[in-house]
Amino acid sequence: MILGQKQLDKIHDTLTQNLIGSGVQSVMLIDTAGNVIASINNGTETIDLYSLAALAAANFGAMSCMARIVGEDEFSLLFHKGEKENIYFCKVNEELLLVNIFNNQISLGFLRLKMSKVVEELLELLTI
Amino acid sequence: MAFINLKDKVIQAKIVYYGPGRCGKTTNLEYIYDKCRLQVNSEMVTVKTQGDRTLFFDFFPFDMGKISGYDVKIQLYTVPGQVKYNSTRRLVLKGVDGVVFVADSAVERRNKNIISIRNLEENLTLYNKNIREIPLVIQYNKRDLAKQGIEILDVETLENDINAELKAPAFEASAVEGHNVILTLKKIIYYTMSSLEKQLKQEP
Numbered sequence: 001m002i003l004g005q006k007q008l009d010k011i012h013d014t015l016t017q018n019l020i021g022s023g024v025q026s027v028m029l030i031d032t033a034g035n036v037i038a039s040i041n042n043g044t045e046t047i048d049l050y051s052l053a054a055l056a057a058a059n060f061g062a063m064s065c066m067a068r069i070v071g072e073d074e075f076s077l078l079f080h081k082g083e084k085e086n087i088y089f090c091k092v093n094e095e096l097l098l099v100n101i102f103n104n105q106i107s108l109g110f111l112r113l114k115m116s117k118v119v120e121e122l123l124e125l126l127t128i
Numbered sequence: 129m130a131f132i133n134l135k136d137k138v139i140q141a142k143i144v145y146y147g148p149g150r151c152g153k154t155t156n157l158e159y160i161y162d163k164c165r166l167q168v169n170s171e172m173v174t175v176k177t178q179g180d181r182t183l184f185f186d187f188f189p190f191d192m193g194k195i196s197g198y199d200v201k202i203q204l205y206t207v208p209g210q211v212k213y214n215s216t217r218r219l220v221l222k223g224v225d226g227v228v229f230v231a232d233s234a235v236e237r238r239n240k241n242i243i244s245i246r247n248l249e250e251n252l253t254l255y256n257k258n259i260r261e262i263p264l265v266i267q268y269n270k271r272d273l274a275k276q277g278i279e280i281l282d283v284e285t286l287e288n289d290i291n292a293e294l295k296a297p298a299f300e301a302s303a304v305e306g307h308n309v310i311l312t313l314k315k316i317i318y319y320t321m322s323s324l325e326k327q328l329k330q331e332p
Contacts, residue, residue, distance in 0.1 A: 008135040034203060048171065051173045058220070
């Protein structure tokens with residue numbers, strides 16, 4: 001997969017405006033093979049992006065397999081809640097995932113609302 | 129499927145160490161991680177069982193430095209070798225760009241090598257990849273067992289069992305001692321990068 005500068009700049013802007021601007025600490029766009037396509041944070045996060053991407057892609061793949069075993073096409077909500085930090089996974093298309101790290105200051109409902117707009121914009125950008 | 133970021137000039141490619149259970153895939157990665165710390169800016173991730181067997185994968189990104197102006201990051205993975213973990217093996221193979229098949233030289237493991245290479249072929253087919261076309265390097269590991277008096281297969285037998293048709297580059301190795309571990313890695317990186325270059329030239 002090859003993405004050009006224009007597309008990556010627009011992806012960066014969309015994620016920054018909609019997610020980082022809404023209080024998400026860190027957001028990563030990854031592919032289902034575990035490659036990091038874009039990552040943005042609010043300046044306070046210092047996480048190991050490549051390891052997180054590998055584990056997130058594997059986790060998402062495992063969840064999809066579990067969904068099929070129980071007769072579902074997919075699980076619509078993939079969310080891990082911690083004491084301070086939470087992770088929310090969102091499927092963009094068959095190849096791409098968004099991984100969001102956020103604290104308890106924003107609600108999951110609000111994030112999911114924002115996410116539907118972001119996914120719509122990303123899908124538009126990826127078809128350019 | 130490698131990912132190429134034209135903005136930051138970064139190429140990410142995925143190399144997977146495949147092979148039967150206990151053949152030394154994790155030991156290969158541990159040796160590389162230990163010897164090439166300057167090129168690994170990350171902790172080695174390992175998802176294993178309480179009995180120290182790989183449950184999902186081992187992983188770390190390996191920084192190759194610049195090639196033609198691009199920062200090349202190789203993502204090194206192992207798969208769980210045990211037969212029962214085929215679904216997780218398939219997940220790790222997703223988007224693979226190059227494979228190292230690690231075979232166990234011990235005589236008693238002969239059949240397990242054959243089952244595993246067939247399993248690799250089947251699992252690659254699921255992703256529309258052909259074992260004869262994907263960059264592949266074979267490593268005949270555990271050659272050091274002979275020193276401990278354990279009977280090992282001769283290279284000719286291993287070649288006939290695994291590589292007769294594939295004709296992939298193959299190395300005798302001992303991951304525990306580090307013998308030919310880096311050579312195997314260099315070869316698969318070279319093959320993978322050459323293959324990516326070829327694919328890029330074919331892009332419209």
